[in-house]
Structure formats: structure tokens, C-alpha cells
Amino acid sequence: xxxxxxxxxxxxxxxxxxxxxxxxxxxxxxxxxxxxxxxxxxxxxxxxxxxxxxxxxxxxxxxxxxxxxxxxxxxxxxxxxxxxxxxxxxxxxxxxxxxxxxxxxxxxxxxxxxxxxxxxxxxxxxxxxxxxxxxxxxxxxxxxxxxxxxxxxxxxxxxxxxxxxxxxxxxxxxxxxxxxxxxxxxxxxxxxxxxxxxxxxxxxxxxxxxxxxxxxxxxxxxxxxxxxxxxxxxxxxxxxxxxxxxxxxxxxxxxxxxxxxxxxxxxxxxxxxxxxxxxxxxxxxxxxxxxxxxxxxxxxxxxxxxxxxxxxxxxxxxxxxxxxxxxxxxxxxxxxxxxxxxxxxxxxxxxxxxxxxxxxxxxxxxxxxxxxxxxxxxxxxxxxxxxxxxxxxxxxxxxxxxxxxxxxxxxxxxxxxxxxxxxxxxxxxxxxxxxxxxxxxxxxxxxxxxxxxxxxxxxxxxxxxxxxxxxxxxxxxxxxxxxxxxxxxxxxxxxxx
Ligand SMILES: *[C@@H]1O[C@H](CO)[C@@H](O)[C@H](O)[C@H]1NC(C)=O
Ligand SMILES: *[C@@H]1O[C@H](CO)[C@@H](O)[C@H](O)[C@H]1NC(C)=O
Ligand SMILES: *[C@@H]1O[C@H](CO)[C@@H](O)[C@H](O)[C@H]1NC(C)=O
Ligand SMILES: *[C@@H]1O[C@H](CO)[C@@H](O)[C@H](O)[C@H]1NC(C)=O
Ligand SMILES: *[C@@H]1O[C@H](CO)[C@@H](O)[C@H](O)[C@H]1NC(C)=O
Ligand SMILES: *[C@@H]1O[C@H](CO)[C@@H](O)[C@H](O)[C@H]1NC(C)=O
Ligand SMILES: *[C@@H]1O[C@H](CO)[C@@H](O)[C@H](O)[C@H]1NC(C)=O
Ligand SMILES: *[C@@H]1O[C@H](CO)[C@@H](O)[C@H](O)[C@H]1NC(C)=O
Ligand SMILES: *[C@@H]1O[C@H](CO)[C@@H](O)[C@H](O)[C@H]1NC(C)=O
Ligand SMILES: *[C@@H]1O[C@H](CO)[C@@H](O)[C@H](O)[C@H]1NC(C)=O
Ligand SMILES: *[C@@H]1O[C@H](CO)[C@@H](O)[C@H](O)[C@H]1NC(C)=O
Ligand SMILES: *[C@@H]1O[C@H](CO)[C@@H](O)[C@H](O)[C@H]1NC(C)=O
Numbered sequence: 001x002x003x004x005x006x007x008x009x010x011x012x013x014x015x016x017x018x019x020x021x022x023x024x025x026x027x028x029x030x031x032x033x034x035x036x037x038x039x040x041x042x043x044x045x046x047x048x049x050x051x052x053x054x055x056x057x058x059x060x061x062x063x064x065x066x067x068x069x070x071x072x073x074x075x076x077x078x079x080x081x082x083x084x085x086x087x088x089x090x091x092x093x094x095x096x097x098x099x100x101x102x103x104x105x106x107x108x109x110x111x112x113x114x115x116x117x118x119x120x121x122x123x124x125x126x127x128x129x130x131x132x133x134x135x136x137x138x139x140x141x142x143x144x145x146x147x148x149x150x151x152x153x154x155x156x157x158x159x160x161x162x163x164x165x166x167x168x169x170x171x172x173x174x175x176x177x178x179x180x181x182x183x184x185x186x187x188x189x190x191x192x193x194x195x196x197x198x199x200x201x202x203x204x205x206x207x208x209x210x211x212x213x214x215x216x217x218x219x220x221x222x223x224x225x226x227x228x229x230x231x232x233x234x235x236x237x238x239x240x241x242x243x244x245x246x247x248x249x250x251x252x253x254x255x256x257x258x259x260x261x262x263x264x265x266x267x268x269x270x271x272x273x274x275x276x277x278x279x280x281x282x283x284x285x286x287x288x289x290x291x292x293x294x295x296x297x298x299x300x301x302x303x304x305x306x307x308x309x310x311x312x313x314x315x316x317x318x319x320x321x322x323x324x325x326x327x328x329x330x331x332x333x334x335x336x337x338x339x340x341x342x343x344x345x346x347x348x349x350x351x352x353x354x355x356x357x358x359x360x361x362x363x364x365x366x367x368x369x370x371x372x373x374x375x376x377x378x379x380x381x382x383x384x385x386x387x388x389x390x391x392x393x394x395x396x397x398x399x400x401x402x403x404x405x406x407x408x409x410x411x412x413x414x415x416x417x418x419x420x421x422x423x424x425x426x427x428x429x430x431x432x433x434x435x436x437x438x439x440x441x442x443x444x445x446x447x448x449x450x451x452x453x454x455x456x457x458x459x460x461x462x463x464x465x466x467x468x469x470x471x472x473x474x475x476x477x478x479x480x481x482x483x484x485x486x487x488x489x490x491x492x493x494x495x496x497x
Contacts, residue, residue, distance in 0.1 A: 028423050035431030036067075044058070048430050050449055057108060059095060070457060072120065080127050084128065084133040087136050093147050099163065102151040102162075103177075103184070107187070110191065111492070114194070115492055119473060152207065177248070181207050185254055186254060188203060189205065189261065214226045214237060244315045249317065256273040257324075291379040298363055299315055313386075321401075363381060387445075389422075391422070400475070406477075426447075428447060434450055458488060
């Protein structure tokens with residue numbers, strides 16, 4: 001009896017079939033949802049230590065709408081219906097925050113509503129009987145967009161990021177970031193296509209396409225790559241920082257994803273993406289070598305003419321984005337680079353005591369020495385420049401694409417190792433929290449009192465889907481996809497040609 005129990009634990013806890021692993025991720029999703037529902041709903045996010053709510057995203061229940069499509073792909077009918085009952089009660093014209101982010105609201109709420117609509121109208125239709133519950137999703141998506149579109153009233157058509165919803169005014173200086181301007185096209189174009197109102201798509205496309213011809217032209221040192229901040233009144237860039245890091249990341253990500261959404265409408269976006277990845281390979285990608293002689297591949301940043309050999313956790317989605325683009329454009333070189341970049345972040349995850357990767361790392365030997373990290377650098381080929389983990393999905397996202405596109409089981413194992421680390425280290429007893437130190441297995445060196453909505457939208461979704469069976473919403477191995485995931489991991493049905 002005893003040895004059988006141990007054997008069973010060993011199978012589920014250490015190795016486990018893909019089905020057992022998928023079930024374990026579903027349980028973690030349920031635990032996160034239950035804690036949020038009990039202590040924070042309908043606030044935006046759970047504060048798991050103080051067991052209260054956080055409202056940083058308009059106060060319309062961000063975790064519920066971010067988590068809805070994860071509940072759908074997991075087939076969690078109870079949670080799906082809890083959220084669907086809530087959706088029509090939201091009033092997107094009412095908000096007591098003086099500034100709501102156009103970017104965050106688009107990727108979390110608009111993406112979540114449209115994805116749930118596409119899934120429940122299609123491959124997950126069996127989860128809901130009343131069609132009104134599904135049509136409400138689209139009605140609310142349009143209502144949200146109508147309350148946000150005041151953001152596009154700058155001279156150039158590029159959006160402001162801050163909106164006072166209640167007053168329908170824009171907030172703050174006329175400056176905005178590359179990602180906030182350039183990653184609205186998927187959601188707003190999908191909304192246009194579903195409602196028949198082309199204006200939504202036009203607004204987002206005009207903004208994104210402004211970035212294709214940067215002014216002054218010298219701000220772009222390499223084809224396809226531009227700095228991370230603009231004056232949206234004059235259209236001039238006001239920064240000299242070029243990277244795939246936060247603030248820029250999803251601009252590049254959406255170029256290829258827009259093309260996947262509609263190859264005929266967005267072929268110029270594909271060209272921009274190919275230029276950007278070619279430039280990235282040539283100018284920002286580097287190898288570092290471990291003590292045992294293995295090469296690790298990373299992507300650095302460019303500031304005012306100076307290369308910096310650092311990479312943040314946020315950038316670790318890049319392996320997945322290269323893999324997706326490589327599969328769609330049939331470029332094996334991009335698939336190979338994508339796998340090398342994914343491997344680089346596995347090395348980072350595998351190097352910590354919790355098996356969770358750091359907030360940022362550097363492969364600069366001189367800087368390692370200045371920080372007393374030479375031994376670590378010599379052994380690993382890098383050292384940590386930030387040790388926190390903020391429940392972020394990007395590395396799991398790259399594992400997901402690597403598995404779906406190559407079918408190599410090792411990526412499922414890597415994802416499972418990270419899941420087990422996150423599930424045990426970040427668990428507070430009532431939901432999950434961000435942690436301070438990935439090298440400390442005791443509560444990750446201390447919790448930060450927040451369960452981000454993207455834990456439910458992205459971390460659990462990628463950790464689940466990599467172990468789950470084939471389905472229409474899964475990324476395909478051959479570059480022909482029925483759905484494309486927005487930057488918050490919301491799968492949106494492609495429009496095709
Ligand atoms: C602001 O909105 C939140 C969420 O709807 C609500 O709980 C809170 O009472 C409101 N605060 C004020 C001052 O109206
Ligand atoms: C709307 O604007 C008025 C006048 O500027 C201001 O007093 C009020 O606080 C604003 N409302 C909100 C919700 O910010
Ligand atoms: C939908 O209706 C069928 C037949 O009445 C029932 O078996 C099923 O449980 C219902 N599903 C939901 C999600 O309510
Ligand atoms: C959207 O853009 C297309 C193409 O430029 C144009 O034909 C159409 O009139 C626009 N529609 C709206 C509602 O802005
Ligand atoms: C990118 O590089 C590939 C391989 O070197 C080349 O075939 C392709 O034409 C390049 N694309 C662009 C847009 O520069
Ligand atoms: C690392 O890259 C170099 C080329 O720079 C190559 O010669 C070497 O074989 C690679 N090492 C491994 C272990 O793949
Ligand atoms: C980087 O590492 C990869 C994987 O080992 C190797 O194929 C490639 O040649 C290396 N590139 C350079 C410039 O060292
Ligand atoms: C960028 O570098 C130039 C000289 O190379 C310098 O004059 C300028 O002040 C720098 N700009 C910033 C923002 O650091
Ligand atoms: C490496 O670190 C040194 C010392 O901090 C710095 O001067 C140099 O610019 C860095 N180089 C790169 C490529 O990051
Ligand atoms: C995940 O964490 C929960 C909460 O501590 C626990 O009940 C569950 O067994 C864990 N799952 C795995 C696979 O370790
Ligand atoms: C690990 O974190 C715990 C909880 O914050 C703390 O008490 C402990 O001192 C830390 N251990 C080390 C080795 O830093
Ligand atoms: C590509 O794979 C999908 C499933 O992921 C399949 O439905 C489709 O038929 C395949 N297309 C080709 C051309 O093989």
C-alpha cells in the first residue's frame with residue numbers, strides 16, 4: 001500500500017503523464033479563481049496576503065475577463081458560467097479611476113471578451129446553452145471600445161494611453177510607447193470584423209502604420225526597428241532606446257500576428273516583422289558560453305548607440321514569436337533561432353533553487369566581476385540582475401510554441417518543472433503571489449501582495465495547453481492556424497484571406 005502511494009505521488013509530482021499534468025494545472029487555476037472570487041471579485045485582482053481586492057485596470061473585474069477563456073479551454077463550465085453571468089452587469093461607461101490604460105484595457109478586457117466570444121461561438125459552443133450569454137460578450141466588447149476610442153483623438157491618430165472614462169477626456173502628456181501604440185490591431189480589427197463597423201480597425205491600423213515610416217528617419221539604425229517612445233502630436237520619436245523589452249515588445253509581436261490574422265490585409269506588417277527579426281539577429285543577438293562549453297543565445301538592448309548585454313524576463317517571449325513566425329513563413333533559420341532563445345531561458349530557469357527564472361540576466365563578464373558574480377558567470381554564462389518573479393508567462397509561452405511546432409516532449413518537461421516551481425513557491429495559502437527572490441525556496445524570499453490577472457490568463461493557460469490534447473485553438477505545427485493568441489494569451493479566430 002505504502003509503496004504504491006509513493007509510486008503514485010512520484011508519477012504525479014515528478015514525471016506524470018501529460019493528462020495528469022494538465023489536471024494539476026487545472027487545479028491551480030481553480031485555486032487562483034476561488035481565492036479571487038472569495039476575496040476580491042469583482043475588483044480587478046486579488047491581493048492574496050491581505051485577502052482583498054486591487055483595482056488597477058478600471059475596476060471592472062480584470063481577473064474575471066482575463067481568466068474567462070482559460071476556463072473555457074479547460075472546459076471549466078462552472079467558472080465559465082460564473083463569469084458569463086457577470087459580464088452583462090459591467091458598465092464600461094462608468095469608472096472612478098482618473099486614468100485608465102488604453103493598452104492594458106485592450107489586451108486584457110477587449111482581448112478576453114473577443115476570445116471568449118470566438119471560442120463559445122465555435123469549438124467550445126458545448127459549454128453554454130443560452131446564446132444571449134455569448135452575444136453579450138460582443139455587445140460588451142463594442143461598448144468598451146466605444147468608451148476607449150476617445151484615445152485616438154491626437155493630431156496623428158496615434159492613441160494617448162491615459163483615458164478618463166467617466167469624463168471621456170484624455171489624460172497626460174501627448175507621448176506614448178511603441179507597444180501601447182502598435183499592439184491594438186488584432187483586438188480592434190477583430191471587433192470591426194465581428195460588428196461590421198470598420199472604424200475600430202481603421203483607428204488601430206492608422207496608429208500602427210505610423211510607426212512603419214519613422215520620423216526623423218535616422219532614429220531607426222536598422223530596418224524595421226524603432227525606439228520605444230514618441231510624441232503622438234508631432235509623430236517624432238523622443239527616445240533612443242531600441243529593444244524587445246517592455247514598452248516595445250508587443251509592437252514587434254503583433255506585426256507577424258496581424259499577418260496571421262489576415263495575410264491579405266496585413267502583408268506590409270509581415271514585411272516589417274521580417275525586417276525587424278533580421279535586424280535583431282544581426283545586431284542584438286549574442287551567444288555566451290557556460291563553464292561546460294554550451295552556447296546560450298540571448299537578445300540585448302540598444303541605448304543611444306551602445307549595446308547592453310542584458311535581457312529581461314519580459315523579452316523571453318521572443319523565442320516563441322520567432323518560432324511562430326518561422327513556422328508561418330517557412331523559415332527554418334527562425335525556428336532554429338527561436339529554439340536557441342528558448343533554450344537560453346530554460347538555462348536561466350534551471351539555474352535557480354525554485355526552478356523559476358530571474359527578472360533579468362546579463363552575460364557581460366565585466367559587469368559580473370563588478371558585481372562580485374564572476375564565479376556564477378564562469379559556471380552559468382550569465383548572472384542575475386533582478387531576482388524577482390512577478391507571475392510572468394513569457395518563458396512558458398516560448399516553451400508552448402517550441403512544443404507545438406517541434407513536438408519534442410522535452411519542452412513539456414521544462415514547462416512542467418516551471419509549473420511545479422511556481423505552484424509551490426508562489427502559493428500563499430489563499431491564491432498565488434509575486435515573489436522577491438527566485439533563489440529562495442522559502443516563500444520565494446518574501447511575497448509581494450498581488451495575484452496578477454495574467455496568472456490566470458497566461459501562465460496557467462500556457463502551462464495547461466502544452467500538456468493538453470490537440471484542439472482547434474491550439475497553435476499548429478505547420479504554420480496554418482485557426483486562432484492567433486493576443487499578447488495576453490487570448491486566442492482570437494483568424495479571419496483568413
Ligand atoms: C470605485 O469603484 C470601485 C469598484 O467599482 C468601488 O468598489 C468603489 O467603492 C468606488 N469608489 C468610489 C469612491 O466611488
Ligand atoms: C471629471 O472632470 C471634472 C471636472 O474636471 C472633475 O471634477 C471630476 O473629478 C472628473 N471625474 C472623474 C471621474 O475623474
Ligand atoms: C445544455 O442543455 C442540455 C440539454 O438540455 C443539457 O444536457 C446540458 O447540461 C446543458 N448545458 C449547459 C452548459 O447548461
Ligand atoms: C476604413 O478604412 C477603409 C480603407 O481605408 C475605408 O474604405 C473605409 O471607408 C473606412 N471605414 C470607416 C468606417 O472608417
Ligand atoms: C531576412 O533574411 C532572410 C534570410 O537571410 C532573407 O531571405 C529575407 O529576404 C530577409 N527579409 C527582409 C525583409 O529583410
Ligand atoms: C558554440 O558555438 C561555436 C561557434 O561560435 C561552435 O564552434 C561550437 O561548436 C558551439 N558549441 C556547442 C557546444 O554547440
Ligand atoms: C551560437 O550558438 C549556437 C548554438 O550552439 C551556434 O549554432 C552558433 O554558431 C553560435 N553563434 C555564434 C556567433 O557563436
Ligand atoms: C547620446 O549620445 C550622444 C553622444 O554620443 C550624447 O551627446 C547625447 O547626450 C546622448 N543622449 C542621451 C539621451 O543620453
Ligand atoms: C559591460 O559592463 C561594463 C561595466 O559595467 C560596461 O562598461 C559595458 O558597457 C558593458 N558592456 C555591455 C556590452 O553590456
Ligand atoms: C499545487 O499547489 C497546490 C496548493 O498548494 C497543491 O494542492 C497541489 O498539490 C500542487 N500541485 C502539484 C502538482 O504540486
Ligand atoms: C528566504 O526567505 C525567507 C522568507 O522571506 C527568509 O526568512 C529567509 O531568511 C530567506 N533565506 C535566505 C537564505 O535568504
Ligand atoms: C496544418 O495543421 C492543422 C492542424 O493543426 C490541420 O488542420 C491542417 O490541415 C494542416 N494543414 C496542412 C496544409 O497540412
